[in-house]
Amino acid sequence: MMRMAIAGVAGFVLVFIESYIVMVLKQYETIEFGGMAPFVSVWSMNFFLVFSILTHIKFWYEEREAQREEDAAERDRFIS
Template identity: 85%
Template sequence: AGVVGFVLVFIESYIVMIIKQYEAVDFGGIAPFVSVWTMNFFLVFSILTHIKFWYEEREAQREEEAAERDRFIN
């Protein structure tokens, strides 16, 4: 999640540069850059956590359905 958050900083900066027709983006120092990176990290972390929970729930539901079919067949 940390690496993806870091990549998102540059993607977001590039989008801002295109929209506002800037040639460079100045974060104003290391602290604002780290703040943006941290926000992106938690965004990616929360998305990946929700995907993980969804996947685990889906697998459990499929196992339950398979067990139900096995009981019905036998």
């Protein structure tokens, strides 16, 4: 649930960052998205991008914690 909330907010922020980059590169003063539907489609693409990145980070962190627990248990076995 937390990943979805973060991805929603970050996806929304990315829309404006991407728009700003396009405005600077093409020297535009404004950008017209062409309505609500194109804006929402860009937002949803950014949402899924951020959500997939956060999911990979979560899996990496869980795997890292499991490996640390295994290493600690192995060290304790050798010490005892």
